[in-house]
Amino acid sequence: MYTGSESPQAVYTCARCGAPLEVGPGTLITVCKYCGYPNILSSTIELSDVYIVPTQPRNYVIGAFQRLAAGDSDLSSLKLDILDVEGVYFPAWYSQIHVSGIASWYKRVYVKEGDSYRVETRYYKESIDREHIFYIPARHQVTGAGTYNAMAHFAAHMDGAVQLASEKLDWEKIKLDFLGVDLDKTRALESIKDDAVDALREEYRRRGDGIDFFEARVDAVRWVRLVYLPIWEVVYTYRDNTYLAVFTGWDLRCVYRTEPLTAAQRAERVGAASLISLVSGPLSGVLAGMQKNSSLALFVPFLLAGAAYSTARSAFKGARVEES
Numbered sequence: 196m197y198t199g200s201e202s203p204q205a206v207y208t209c210a211r212c213g214a215p216l217e218v219g220p221g222t223l224i225t226v227c228k229y230c231g232y233p234n235i236l237s238s239t240i241e242l243s244d245v246y247i248v249p250t251q252p253r254n255y256v257i258g259a260f261q262r263l264a265a266g267d268s269d270l271s272s273l274k275l276d277i278l279d280v281e282g283v284y285f286p287a288w289y290s291q292i293h294v295s296g297i298a299s300w301y302k303r304v305y306v307k308e309g310d311s312y313r314v315e316t317r318y319y320k321e322s323i324d325r326e327h328i329f330y331i332p333a334r335h336q337v338t339g340a341g342t343y344n345a346m347a348h349f350a351a352h353m354d355g356a357v358q359l360a361s362e363k364l365d366w367e368k369i370k371l372d373f374l375g376v377d378l379d380k381t382r383a384l385e386s387i388k389d390d391a392v393d394a395l396r397e398e399y400r401r402r403g404d405g406i407d408f409f410e411a412r413v414d415a416v417r418w419v420r421l422v423y424l425p426i427w428e429v430v431y432t433y434r435d436n437t438y439l440a441v442f443t444g445w446d447l448r449c450v451y452r453t454e455p456l457t458a459a460q461r462a463e464r465v466g467a468a469s470l471i472s473l474v475s476g477p478l479s480g481v482l483a484g485m486q487k488n489s490s491l492a493l494f495v496p497f498l499l500a501g502a503a504y505s506t507a508r509s510a511f512k513g514a515r516v517e518e519s
């Protein structure tokens with residue numbers, strides 16, 4: 196194949212330490228492996244938008260898993276083997292917004308009249324005045340419900356994030372692979388605004404039998420931040436079956452556990468943990484429908500607990516899920 200007309204590939208180097216950077220197609224930010232500086236390649240993202248929640252060390256994650264196992268009467272440590280423990284920083288956009296509007300919904304109720312019942316439709320109306328924290332993954336490829344649970348868990352507290360460019364970070368201690376960001380700030384904010392309104396509409400729909408009138412909009416954005424969350428996968432065997440547990444790296448909480456993995460799922464997880472395998476993954480695996488489909492249910496904190504499991508493109512479809 197004639198390649199003479201192609202321009203040589205640009206070589207990116209870290210703006211802080213000068214080390215070569217790994218840049219995939221569609222990558223908007225790449226975090227320097229050597230010094231941890233977030234190099235912004237091409238996007239609306241600014242350095243001051245980029246945060247990290249530093250992880251606890253790997254042996255703390257293992258300790259958390261062992262405590263979990265010890266407290267679980269279904270697991271005996273004698274028959275338990277840890278196969279793999281892998282962590283990554285997963286990027287997510289968080290934003291605090293205000294939504295206002297008007298919602299009207301109805302309920303059908305049975306009213307007793309003499310010996311029979313008749314159906315009566317009752318209407319309700321409310322003005323919307325909500326302050327929310329919303330989040331969406333900052334990349335198109337997302338593995339499983341564990342990642343969404345970790346994002347939701349962080350949203351509940353929003354604690355411990357520091358600016359990634361901060362000189363105060365002890366980089367050697369928190370070093371893990373960083374998953375690439377391919378959703379920029381402008382598009383993230385558009386999605387967050389749409390999702391916030393969709394989620395509210397859904398919430399009002401659930402209050403009754405349907406919506407009569409609904410009009411809402413995001414009228415204030417307090418802040419938007421890109422946050423790298425440390426997420427750990429522990430793959431373990433027990434009585435000849437393989438399982439997965441997902442932990443948050445900052446507070447070592449188990450946010451997801453599975454039923455036994457199949458042989459294929461196990462092969463996918465062990466050796467190259469699935470989160471890790473996404474590190475250099477470009478946009479290629481992305482289905483447009485996936486993003487569309489997940490935008491409502493998956494990106495919204497208060498719907499997430501119920502909806503994420505049913506719609507997440509989890510490798511563990513059909514598996515029983517325990518959330519704690």
Ligand SMILES: [Zn+2]
Binds near residue numbers: 210211212214229230
């Ligand atoms: Zn560097």
